[in-house]
Amino acid sequence: MKKITTVCPYCASGCKLKLVVDKDKIIRAEAAMGKNNQGTLCLKGYYGWDFIHDTQLLTPRLRTPMIRRQRGGRLEAVGWDEALDYVAGRLNTIKKMYGPDAIQTTGSSRGTGNETNYVMQKFTRAVIGTNNVDCCARACHSPSVAGLQQSIGNGAMSNAITEIDRTDLVFIFGYNPADSHPIVANHIINAKRNGAKIIVCDPRKIETAKIADMYIALRNGSNIALLNAIAQVIIAEDLYDKAFIAGRSEGFEEYRKIVAAYSPESVENITGVSAQEIRQCARLYATAKTATILWGMGVTQFYQGVETVRALTSLAILTGNLGKPHVGVGPVRGQNNVQGACDMGVLPNTYPGYQSVSEAANREKFARAWGVESLPAHAGYCISELPHRAAKGEVRAAYIMGEDPLQTDAELAAVRTAFSDLELVIVQDIFMTKTAAAADVILPSTSWGEHEGVYTAADRGFQRFFKAVEPQWDLKTDWQIISEIATRMGYPMHYNNTQEIWDEMRHLCPNFYGATYEKMGELGYIQWPCRDESDADQGTSWLFKDKFTTPNGLAQFFACEWFAPQDKLNDEYPMVLSTVREVGHYSCRSMTGNCAALVALADEPGYVQINNEDAERLGIEDRALVWIYSRKGKVISRAQVSDRTNKGAVYMTYQWWIGACNELVGENLSPITKTPEYKYCAVRVEPI
Ligand code: SF4
Secondary structure: OEEEEOOOOOOOOOOOOEEEEHHHHHHEEEEOOOOOOOOOOOOHHHHHOOHOOOOOOOOOOOOOOEOOOOOOOOOOOOOOHHHHHHHHHHHHHHHHHHHHHHHEOOOOOOOHHHHHHHHHHHHHHHHHOOOOOHHHHHOOOOOHHHHHHHHHHOOOOOOOOHHHOOEEEEEEEEEOOOHHHHHHHHHHHHHHHHOOEEEEOOOOOOOHHHHOOEEOOOOOOOOHHHHHHHHHHHHHOOOOOOHHHHHEEOOOOHHHHHHHHOHHOOOOOOOOOOOOHHHHHHHHHHHOEEEEEEEEEHOOOOOOHHHHHHHHHHHHHHHOOOOOHHHHEEOOOOOOOOHHHOHHHHEOOOOOOOOEOOOHHHHHHHHHOOOOOOOOOOOOOHHHHHHHHHHOOOOOEEEEEEEEOHOOOOOHHHHHHHHHHHEEEEEEEEEHHHHOHHHHOOEEEEOOOOOOOEOOOOOOEEEEEEEEEOOOOOEEEEEHHHHHHHHHOOOOOOOOOOHHHHHHHHHOOOOOOOHHHHHOOOOOOOOOOOOOEEEEOOOOOOOOOOOOOOOOOOEEEEOOOOOOOOOOOOOOOOOEEEEEEEOOOOOOOOHHOOOOHHHOOOOOOOOOEEEHHHHHHHOOOOOEEEEEEOOOOOOEEEEEEOOOOOOOEEEEEEEOOOOHHHHOOOOOOOOOOOOOOOOOOOEEEEOO
């Protein structure tokens, strides 16, 4: 029996755990003393590991490469050489016929690790010759990255998760910590125990609202109006930090002019929040000695998601809640390595380390390191644009690694059409997901627990994760598969281990350079920036001590007008659907749906949460089956009736194959980040 210390593969809280292994089988998980979890785990950490051994509760593990030689034909098991030759040959042909931009790839924010993401974006840029590489951040926190970079010059959490414990106020906005990141929720509870005030702002009365000093039930889709009004109060009541604004920011006068039009009374009808509550919230936030804002996809998954991120950040600038411990802005990333996927440059506009592809010096540096003459200067396509790009023939092939867009992307009918329009779909995964089942080629990779590398937690924390068991079938690691395809396409790529990849990457990224494998060790936690290899540099807990990382070092105020979400309610579709998470399952459910304990805890295929008064009006009883219709489709689901949800809105998780709510949600992409408006879809609910 042995115990392997590693990092949980689910959310980006970055919990350390020990996998207990007997005769090369994992038999249980135990909590380890990681920086953020300190010997605790949530139920996914304790019970979310048996998928590795192919329980086949939901989908089988992929055990061998497969090729479907003709559309409509069967997938046929083949050997690795044949599969890799086939992929390399077809990608070369498509590149030659249509150009490199006809190929789209994805990194993965799941268990595969930073090194693999680095290799995938290098393959896309240096071998294929396009910047068409993206990841699931497109659907979640790419608006946080874009908004924060514009406002303060860094797209990640400004302060460490553990600093929440000692803040004086936590402002939780559009974020459900108890279900999304239970260990972050523990830190919020710690803050409460230490005397902090908690404000929860969410249309749905989430679990954390139970411990809140103030719960604000704002109306779905009214974020910007509410934030402008909070800012208006802070300025009108002279509660802002004049010294901080004068010394460390610019754009205050323009900001003041825009928010001046948003008195609390003027937005009552938009937000559903009383002027008195808005004033109370503004006073609580602005007068706290230290205040932390945490947000989730209730902020980002709107047409105005980037603008909302900037509005929240402006509140922190306005009150001087940046550039010191226990304050800051916190986009709490979802999947365990979505921060890392972005760090490693699986984004269409940046190389690893957020170095822009549009700057010639960056292109020259990476081209030289990768041994190619040049790299493309224009940003690539976003994965959410795939339906349109495929319909127009601009994209002909997709290489999808560790993602399941046929379950998780908005407007699934359009995504299905896109995948059938493509000439070649390559899926590299550990399970026969919905997307894998539609693929022309399947490349089976090793899973979390069967390989090693580095993850980045939500607060920029690099940590190593380790192999616990040998893979049982004919599998390769993700980075080996990509490297072997690259070599077959005429670009020799070879690494002996993940450390070689990590070292290549950090030599190209000054902010990551000091985070060596040795320094991270088994339990180490190095928050970037970490620029020096010496042991003296153990990373950076909080950012912006002396200046912001904007071009002129100053924080940039931003405000804009609120406008209503894109999808419109009417008599036919009178209610709002918002997609949400549940604690027992994760993302597309391919991993947690194959874990016996988690399946036993939540085995109902989908539900729709509806307010009790709405349910009574519509003649819907608790647990009754209902139809939900939108302009994009209809699904069947089971009603979960309570007063936890607000009137006029319903909520569904997106994990289930039956009642998949992404059949209903239209794209309505943010014009800046192309993020779908998952949080606002007009629907009608009817009893069956
Ligand atoms: Fe894993 Fe997140 Fe739960 Fe921690 S809080 S055990 S990282 S799922």
